[in-house]
Amino acid sequence: MRKIECDVAVVGAGPAGLAAAGRAKAAGAGRVLLIERDRELGGILQQCIHNGFGLHLFGEELTGPEYAYRFITENQAAGVEVLLGTMVLEVRPDRRLYAINRRDGMLEIQAGAVILAMGCRERNRGAVTIPGTRPAGIFTAGTAQRFVNMEGFMPGRRIVILGSGDIGLIMARRFAWEGAKVEGVFEIMPYSNGLTRNVVQCLHDNDIPLYLSHTVVEIHGQERVEGVTVAKVDEKLTPIPGTERRVPCDTLLLSVGLIPENELSRDANIELDPVTGGPVVSDEMETSLPGIFACGNVVHVHDLVDNVTRESWLAGEGAARLVQGRQPRGPLLNTRAGEGIRYVVPHRLHLANLKERETTLYMRVREPAEHVRIEALLDGEPILSVRERVVRPAEMVSVKIPPGSIPEGRTATELTLRVVKEGERG
Amino acid sequence: MSKERKLICIVCPVGCEITATIDEEKKEIVSFTGNQCRRGAAYAKDEIFAPKRVLTTTVRVEGGFLPVVPVRTAEPIPKDKIRDALKELAALKVTAPVAFHQVICPNVAGTGVAVIAERPLPAEPGEKAG
Numbered sequence: 029m030r031k032i033e034c035d036v037a038v039v040g041a042g043p044a045g046l047a048a049a050g051r052a053k054a055a056g057a058g059r060v061l062l063i064e065r066d067r068e069l070g071g072i073l074q075q076c077i078h079n080g081f082g083l084h085l086f087g088e089e090l091t092g093p094e095y096a097y098r099f100i101t102e103n104q105a106a107g108v109e110v111l112l113g114t115m116v117l118e119v120r121p122d123r124r125l126y127a128i129n130r131r132d133g134m135l136e137i138q139a140g141a142v143i144l145a146m147g148c149r150e151r152n153r154g155a156v157t158i159p160g161t162r163p164a165g166i167f168t169a170g171t172a173q174r175f176v177n178m179e180g181f182m183p184g185r186r187i188v189i190l191g192s193g194d195i196g197l198i199m200a201r202r203f204a205w206e207g208a209k210v211e212g213v214f215e216i217m218p219y220s221n222g223l224t225r226n227v228v229q230c231l232h233d234n235d236i237p238l239y240l241s242h243t244v245v246e247i248h249g250q251e252r253v254e255g256v257t258v259a260k261v262d263e264k265l266t267p268i269p270g271t272e273r274r275v276p277c278d279t280l281l282l283s284v285g286l287i288p289e290n291e292l293s294r295d296a297n298i299e300l301d302p303v304t305g306g307p308v309v310s311d312e313m314e315t316s317l318p319g320i321f322a323c324g325n326v327v328h329v330h331d332l333v334d335n336v337t338r339e340s341w342l343a344g345e346g347a348a349r350l351v352q353g354r355q356p357r358g359p360l361l362n363t364r365a366g367e368g369i370r371y372v373v374p375h376r377l378h379l380a381n382l383k384e385r386e387t388t389l390y391m392r393v394r395e396p397a398e399h400v401r402i403e404a405l406l407d408g409e410p411i412l413s414v415r416e417r418v419v420r421p422a423e424m425v426s427v428k429i430p431p432g433s434i435p436e437g438r439t440a441t442e443l444t445l446r447v448v449k450e451g452e453r454g
Numbered sequence: 455m456s457k458e459r460k461l462i463c464i465v466c467p468v469g470c471e472i473t474a475t476i477d478e479e480k481k482e483i484v485s486f487t488g489n490q491c492r493r494g495a496a497y498a499k500d501e502i503f504a505p506k507r508v509l510t511t512t513v514r515v516e517g518g519f520l521p522v523v524p525v526r527t528a529e530p531i532p533k534d535k536i537r538d539a540l541k542e543l544a545a546l547k548v549t550a551p552v553a554f555h556q557v558i559c560p561n562v563a564g565t566g567v568a569v570i571a572e573r574p575l576p577a578e579p580g581e582k583a584g
Contacts (some may be wrong), residue, residue: 068519077510077511077512077524077526077572079510079526091509091510091524091526091572092524092525093572093573094573096573097574176512177512178520178522179520179521179522180512180514180521180522205511205536205540206511224462224464224469225464227463228460228462228464229507231460231466233507233533240517380504411461417468417490418468418469
């Protein structure tokens with residue numbers, strides 16, 4: 029069996045893996061190895077051919093492939109090594125990886141630090157349990173995106189989209205532009221799950237209707253999808269009898285959410301957060317297993333790649349610090365999702381880091397609200413409050429904690445984030 | 455003659471619903487309601503009189519690593535030119551290899567804007583991905 033030794037091994041070369049590997053190298057790690065199962069780098073970015081990536085980070089609206097290209101060329105220049113077509117099968121707590129590819133067969137990779145960057149998967153029909161027949165023509169939105177944008181063929185001509193996630197909205201426009209008829213986007217929630225910008229530029233621009241509080245209750249067709257039955261839902265998201273309507277179509281796209289891909293993490297007994305579905309991480313992006321880091325959608329599903337990159341830079345730096353023996357020491361503080369907050373990442377913060385650098389906490393709210401404050405409480409005592417005019421579950425909220433926000437010598441154990449309603453004028 | 459136009463602002467996540475009253479002869483916006491900031495007013499002005507979009511799509515490739523290459527307009531083009539641009543690009547075929555930001559079409563749909571490749575695409579028939 030071929031054996032490789034490296035300082036930092038990164039599993040997955042999508043936006044998270046690319047940024048983490050590059051940063052680990054830049055931060056002084058010696059040999060950095062980026063392992064990717066596809067035959068090229070970039071992950072999902074290569075099929076996201078629309079623009080809008082990098083606005084926050086680079087002040088430019090790049091397309092997915094352009095965003096990937098930027099990191100690929102930087103990594104190449106920095107000397108990040110790449111293993112393509114290679115699937116990691118197992119991650120051991122001693123930072124040994126087992127992988128497989130056509131050239132080497134089995135591979136053993138001993139790393140000083142491992143960064144997990146496997147991204148996420150789309151929820152599929154099984155995850156949302158739609159009754160009906162099982163014909164061809166049911167795709168997740170991302171699969172359809174790959175077919176159209178990379179493989180160069182159209183999976184259908186008359187499309188219904190279930191779920192208003194961003195990929196679904198983007199694909200609605202893509203199909204319309206390729207000459208297909210998009211019958212509508214049906215969203216079970218009373219609000220869209222995608223960015224407002226996508227609702228406007230993908231749906232309104234192309235006269236594609238968005239039906240809120242609607243869902244697909246049945247799929248019709250034997251060999252191929254022939255139509256779906258849609259219905260309105262009540263506040264409990266239960267279909268309302270008598271509101272059913274049949275919509276003819278040959279294709280049903282599902283844009284019903286993403287799930288962090290943590291098969292490797294689970295097998296390695298890495299502690300997972302039941303809410304995010306991803307590893308519990310420190311502010312170094314280190315998981316519960318020392319020396320094993322994680323970043324990007326494998327930790328929690330992001331809506332902006334810019335945030336994936338920022339988080340992955342932390343992981344790359346964290347991994348480099350570990351292999352150089354520069355990891356922060358001393359006590360950690362737990363973060364907790366309080367009222368109105370669904371989750372907070374990272375889960376643990378080094379007091380030493382809080383003292384020295386700005387810390388960004390990422391969170392999602394439970395429901396849409398206007399004129400609120402996001403409050404940070406240190407063992408029950410408010411230390412920070414940020415005003416937000418509008419918060420929505422679909423748009424991640426970030427709260428920056430300036431260095432030195434924790435009073436010197438303070439023995440704190442928990443930082444709680446919560447949503448506080450303000451008066452009409454905040 | 456004045457006319458009302460409703461639109462949703464996309465400048466920030468608030469998504470204000472702006473109603474603009476337009477003087478059709480002077481091509482001017484007489485008044486706004488609903489926007490909560492000045493950026494919203496600027497957005498509405500552009501969006502009403504000169505809506506533009508960056509067009510992203512794919513173009514067929516001969517002998518490439520993939521059968522299509524993603525392309526985009528180098529600058530935003532008028533929204534009403536998108537259909538024409540799509541038709542023009544659908545008829546094109548380029549030969550691999552394609553370089554990063556290679557010009558695929560110098561002037562799409564008479565807009566004066568070039569269409570460029572979003573990625574390099576090596577010439578490689580090889581095996582299919584997957």
